[in-house]
Amino acid sequence: MRSGGRTGTVPPPGPTVGASMVVIDQITKNFGRAGTAALSSCSLDVPVNEILCVIGPSGCGKTTLLRIVDGLIPADEGRVLINGTEVTAPRPDVAMVFQHFGLLPWKTVQDNVAYGLRVQGRAEREIADAVPRYVDLIGLRGFERSYPYQLSGGMQQRVGLARALAVNPMVLLMDEPFGSLDAQTRELMQEELLRVWRSQPKTMLFVTHSIGEAVILGDRVALMTRRPGRVKEIIEVGMSRPRDPETVRRSARYLELREHIWHQLKVEVLEGDGS
Amino acid sequence: MRSGGRTGTVPPPGPTVGASMVVIDQITKNFGRAGTAALSSCSLDVPVNEILCVIGPSGCGKTTLLRIVDGLIPADEGRVLINGTEVTAPRPDVAMVFQHFGLLPWKTVQDNVAYGLRVQGRAEREIADAVPRYVDLIGLRGFERSYPYQLSGGMQQRVGLARALAVNPMVLLMDEPFGSLDAQTRELMQEELLRVWRSQPKTMLFVTHSIGEAVILGDRVALMTRRPGRVKEIIEVGMSRPRDPETVRRSARYLELREHIWHQLKVEVLEGDGS
Amino acid sequence: LAVTAGSGAAQQKLKIVGFAMPTTPPNLVHIPVWVAQETGIFAKYGIDAKIFTFEGGPSALRALIGGGGQINVAAPGIPPFVAALSQGSELKAIGTYAVRHPVAMVVQDEIKRCEDLRGKKIGTPGGTGAYSEVMARGMLQSCGLSPRDVSYVNIATAARVPALATNQIDAIVLHVDQVYEAIKIKPSLHILGHMAQVLPKGWYAAYVTTGDQIRDDPKLLENVVMALMEANRFIYQNRDRTVDIGVKYTKFSRDIVEKTYDDLARIGIWPVNEGLSPDVVTAGIETEVQLGTISAAIKPTYEQAVQWGFLRAAITKLGRWTGDARWH
Amino acid sequence: MSVAAQRGRAAGRREGAAGLSPTAIRVLSVMVGVLAWEAYGRVLHSVLFTYPSAVVRAAYELIAAGELQFYLKSSVVVLSLGLVLAIVLGIPLGVLMGRRAVIEHAVDPYVNALYATPLVAVIPVIVVWLGFQTKAKVVLVFLFCIFPILINTYQGVKNTDARLVEVARSFCSKEWRLWRDLILPSSAPFILAGIRLAIGRGLIGMVVAEFYTTITGLGYMIVQYANTFRMDRLFVPVVVLMMMGVALTGALRYLERRIAPWLYVAREE
Amino acid sequence: MSVAAQRGRAAGRREGAAGLSPTAIRVLSVMVGVLAWEAYGRVLHSVLFTYPSAVVRAAYELIAAGELQFYLKSSVVVLSLGLVLAIVLGIPLGVLMGRRAVIEHAVDPYVNALYATPLVAVIPVIVVWLGFQTKAKVVLVFLFCIFPILINTYQGVKNTDARLVEVARSFCSKEWRLWRDLILPSSAPFILAGIRLAIGRGLIGMVVAEFYTTITGLGYMIVQYANTFRMDRLFVPVVVLMMMGVALTGALRYLERRIAPWLYVAREE
Ligand SMILES: Nc1ncnc2c1ncn2[C@@H]1O[C@H](COP(=O)(O)OP(=O)(O)OP(=O)(O)O)[C@@H](O)[C@H]1O
Ligand SMILES: Nc1ncnc2c1ncn2[C@@H]1O[C@H](COP(=O)(O)OP(=O)(O)OP(=O)(O)O)[C@@H](O)[C@H]1O
Ligand SMILES: [Mg+2]
Numbered sequence A, B: 001m002r003s004g005g006r007t008g009t010v011p012p013p014g015p016t017v018g019a020s021m022v023v024i025d026q027i028t029k030n031f032g033r034a035g036t037a038a039l040s041s042c043s044l045d046v047p048v049n050e051i052l053c054v055i056g057p058s059g060c061g062k063t064t065l066l067r068i069v070d071g072l073i074p075a076d077e078g079r080v081l082i083n084g085t086e087v088t089a090p091r092p093d094v095a096m097v098f099q100h101f102g103l104l105p106w107k108t109v110q111d112n113v114a115y116g117l118r119v120q121g122r123a124e125r126e127i128a129d130a131v132p133r134y135v136d137l138i139g140l141r142g143f144e145r146s147y148p149y150q151l152s153g154g155m156q157q158r159v160g161l162a163r164a165l166a167v168n169p170m171v172l173l174m175d176e177p178f179g180s181l182d183a184q185t186r187e188l189m190q191e192e193l194l195r196v197w198r199s200q201p202k203t204m205l206f207v208t209h210s211i212g213e214a215v216i217l218g219d220r221v222a223l224m225t226r227r228p229g230r231v232k233e234i235i236e237v238g239m240s241r242p243r244d245p246e247t248v249r250r251s252a253r254y255l256e257l258r259e260h261i262w263h264q265l266k267v268e269v270l271e272g273d274g275s
Numbered sequence C: 001l002a003v004t005a006g007s008g009a010a011q012q013k014l015k016i017v018g019f020a021m022p023t024t025p026p027n028l029v030h031i032p033v034w035v036a037q038e039t040g041i042f043a044k045y046g047i048d049a050k051i052f053t054f055e056g057g058p059s060a061l062r063a064l065i066g067g068g069g070q071i072n073v074a075a076p077g078i079p080p081f082v083a084a085l086s087q088g089s090e091l092k093a094i095g096t097y098a099v100r101h102p103v104a105m106v107v108q109d110e111i112k113r114c115e116d117l118r119g120k121k122i123g124t125p126g127g128t129g130a131y132s133e134v135m136a137r138g139m140l141q142s143c144g145l146s147p148r149d150v151s152y153v154n155i156a157t158a159a160r161v162p163a164l165a166t167n168q169i170d171a172i173v174l175h176v177d178q179v180y181e182a183i184k185i186k187p188s189l190h191i192l193g194h195m196a197q198v199l200p201k202g203w204y205a206a207y208v209t210t211g212d213q214i215r216d217d218p219k220l221l222e223n224v225v226m227a228l229m230e231a232n233r234f235i236y237q238n239r240d241r242t243v244d245i246g247v248k249y250t251k252f253s254r255d256i257v258e259k260t261y262d263d264l265a266r267i268g269i270w271p272v273n274e275g276l277s278p279d280v281v282t283a284g285i286e287t288e289v290q291l292g293t294i295s296a297a298i299k300p301t302y303e304q305a306v307q308w309g310f311l312r313a314a315i316t317k318l319g320r321w322t323g324d325a326r327w328h
Numbered sequence D, E: 001m002s003v004a005a006q007r008g009r010a011a012g013r014r015e016g017a018a019g020l021s022p023t024a025i026r027v028l029s030v031m032v033g034v035l036a037w038e039a040y041g042r043v044l045h046s047v048l049f050t051y052p053s054a055v056v057r058a059a060y061e062l063i064a065a066g067e068l069q070f071y072l073k074s075s076v077v078v079l080s081l082g083l084v085l086a087i088v089l090g091i092p093l094g095v096l097m098g099r100r101a102v103i104e105h106a107v108d109p110y111v112n113a114l115y116a117t118p119l120v121a122v123i124p125v126i127v128v129w130l131g132f133q134t135k136a137k138v139v140l141v142f143l144f145c146i147f148p149i150l151i152n153t154y155q156g157v158k159n160t161d162a163r164l165v166e167v168a169r170s171f172c173s174k175e176w177r178l179w180r181d182l183i184l185p186s187s188a189p190f191i192l193a194g195i196r197l198a199i200g201r202g203l204i205g206m207v208v209a210e211f212y213t214t215i216t217g218l219g220y221m222i223v224q225y226a227n228t229f230r231m232d233r234l235f236v237p238v239v240v241l242m243m244m245g246v247a248l249t250g251a252l253r254y255l256e257r258r259i260a261p262w263l264y265v266a267r268e269e
């Protein structure tokens, strides 16, 4: 098991390219005694360095799934393997971007960005070097010493992203990381994310509500059913990289995928509307 | 000044149709002594019962603007008129949907939805009647007795919406109310919102990051500059209602608007990227 | 002297009199009030005593001065009484339960004579000038020592006996019943001397009331004084009954109460006649001046300190006891 | 996501420690303590100390004689009145201080000063005003109890999420509704800690009040048996006080679950 | 949006009350109080009470004689040692109790019991173990101070946002880093309220410790002048204690701004 620290562009020696980095095997999860069923026999395979986008109706269990993969909560049934090892607790080489941002209110932007690095005991020199780079990447230069409450919603969300990227994890779990951003900033961030991914390849599970985003970022898109969530369908995006957003949006494949996912979601949401 | 309670479909007697319901007059706002300039001479007019969508880059001052309009914080310069009266404090006939949801963690879904009504001293019978309707409207039947932490992000966001709708305000200020919803649920919510709006017309200031959403919902769209925010351009959507989302998305006008807004946003975001 | 406990018509119209006693639970020296109550002496005089106990004379005095009229008589030691007097409150001593010192110095095994105290640690709760230290000083002076020849340990009241038991002090002045209790705990301790014998002219305590109460109901106070004088006399005549009452209220075991009774009765602690004679009182006030409790400038006179009339009336009614060196 | 929405959700990882239930751990821990005390007490064998079995024997005697019940009753009356008074006055005053700057600054020096004032200085005034019986004692217990409640409530109010206050203001909440809907629930953990502290202080205040005014109740028992070195009997009221402390805190926890269920619902998962 | 992100941002609406500064309000309020005391004291004219001008005169005498300084010094040493000890041990123990269920359940009954135990019961044990001198007093002050800190810290830890704990776990934070990054800052308002309570209790504990062991310091002054009905002189150490209470709380506020700036930065807007 590696504890982060990759900086090169060469794929890490550990995982075999093409093999599965994340294996989600028949996960079931219920909450509380009353038993809100969040996930039911949910399975998913993510090959090394793939970007897998997850789309599903609101409340279908996406966040719950990421929390289980990160080792934050145990599944009721099933198991998760990362790089061949079963997940029982959080690992330093897996980082998560939280839907609720999860910034520490008492830390400034730069200390929040440095948080993961500090926690993992990186050298202060390395931290001093990395933090400004990631603050720049998320476009918050000038706000290094601001506290979270002094930032807009979108700015806070970007800090959460920088914090996860800064530790340069092997697996990145992202829960709607661009949900609070305007279309343009979002596109900018997508580009930055892909740039990081190209220079330091990593496996990503990317939850999003934007079909466009899923198609632009993902190698594949996993569609989830309504609660209790299962993987309903996995769609190969099948477009070559680098993808230009404008071009993609105009392509026939995009419109086809969009239509398909849209329809599938509609079925889930409308059927689920009753309960 | 009215204190809510409209139920009919007839426009209220107070404001003259066509007159301005919300007048934002040269608002300037700086935060702190260091002085993050959030808004600078921002002006905007919203006619009675219009839906005005606001789009702008992340951190440009949209939330700040809504907070000023709601009377939550004072502007440094300029003033806001609602229905002809200057705003100095929150009014009961203006309701806000918060970007951060703002649910009370110690109240269940139904009590959160009822919160505004209770606070405004409505009769318990009226509340008992209204709450289930709005819980249904947001698709959370069965979760009435759940606490916020037991809900997914998107579910929480919808509760915040129901709370504001329930008081049936004259002016509705909405700060990215559908940001955490998947595409389909979002569309469902848009439809519900328009249905409410048709049966109980109200003036809306609707902040969104989705250009599609702005075009589908808005009578006009206000584009904001990057921080410090001003209104850069106001665009007439000029499509008849009711609008069918599918049809709209295929129309030439939509693509044209989309292209235009997209471009304008790009200019703002890219120029603003430096600081 | 036969006591007809609370007999006759007087019983129907008993007047409630509030007493504030300075220790909880009382030591045997404080027992006359309870004796008067238990044996019906108070009832005989038309009195129903309500006895409150406090932690220290000052608290008892405060209850008398400020307690909303619920206390008619407080029974503090002399230092707080004189101190309060000199601060200008109108207080009067109307009687007493002890003019002589009812305390003794208890010492560790190796101290056989007063002179052995040289270089030893003496416990002085309340510090220099407090009652305990004054007594210790008296003891030292009786054999030509001074405080400079010993070291004082200002321990707290609650810690006195633990300090003796753990050898952290070598000597301390205690009430006689406490002495016997300490000896029970550590049998090697013993009494070096009774202070009433070392300092025969000491004034220990008084029954105190306020000027207002005297003006209000002098008759009642006269009865109180008379009843208390009778109680003092009763104690000498009824050892067993007194010990019974002592065991009941002091909470010490019977053997300790008996030994204490014998010591105190032998010394004649409880006055059977006036007790508050001018020489005792002026000497007592003078002692407080010397100790610095009060300054000479505000020293109260005998007349300011004592309301003599009630005692005189009591003597007239009850007759004077004579014929024993203990009677005073 | 609503602020503090998931606050407290299993805020601490809770291990089962070989699967023992909380009650089992508590009982075990107390048993170990009692046994250690017994052993130490017997070895030390000092008149200044005692051990549990002797205390139990003494308790049996005192209960059989009706003494314990008698003294306990008068103490409990004083304690409950004083504590309730402190809660009823302390919470609103704390909220007021937290919400109104003028009141805060005007009252603040008095709170800090009074809280640091030893009782002896206050006693004479109390005696002048209220005598030395139950009324005075209740007020003394009240003075003991109010500060933890007041100060904690104040801090809790200051700690209320400003964003939620803004939500309430947006809906034009009246101040008193704001207290009810927002300030009090959000300060609940602070207030509960304050009450917990007040219980402990109140128990002591009850005894101390008895020392300084006229001595009655458990205070009387303690003084009496301390002066006569009946350590076994002395520890009977002391142990009663300890048990009252534990029991009242337990009762508070129970109440907490009833009046502030969200603090617990949240912890279940 | 991060939980409690904007917590405390002007949590209470703060009015200026005719534009008076906080300090002005404080000074005014204290002046009113002192004048009222003076008037009442002169009217009451009792040996059980006094008034500020008499206290000032007495203070002048005692300072001129060097008495006040002498006794103050010995008290302050005891107070500071006891208080620091309570902070240093109370906070970690509180965090431990909040984070580890086994420790919580094992320690909990002792905390509740000890906190409700009157000092008189503890004194003999302390005397046997530690004698009468400074050591015993420090331990007594410590016992007075630790509970508010411990109990408030515990409650603060329990109140930590579980979502942030999850973030820390996700980054594989070690437990001690979690304390530093998350638990302590988030419990800071609780802990500070606890320390504020401990200061008041410590001041009293200092005096009480002096009553119960060897009588020295301010406690000695208080006992002595209370017993001789020198109310003016009695109030000199009492007022000193009050002022210490106010000053220490002020110092705490200042420290708060330095070690927990986020609590204040947030309130400025
Ligand atoms: N702590 C909890 N206790 C009880 N129920 C919970 C808890 N957390 C989540 N749930 C339930 O589990 C279901 C799935 O929640 P989850 O947050 O995983 O959804 P999601 O797919 O992330 O939705 P969204 O897109 O709205 O964020 C929901 O119905 C929610 O009510
Ligand atoms: N309380 C505050 N203190 C200091 N600066 C603030 C505060 N609130 C907002 N700001 C600043 O004001 C600017 C505008 O913030 P605002 O929240 O209005 O942006 P926004 O348009 O809503 O952005 P987003 O789309 O990301 O939510 C930001 O630069 C932010 O840093
Ligand atoms: Mg989610």
Ligand SMILES: [Mg+2]
Pocket: A152, A153, A154, B062, B063, B064, B099, B175
């Ligand atoms: Mg915003």
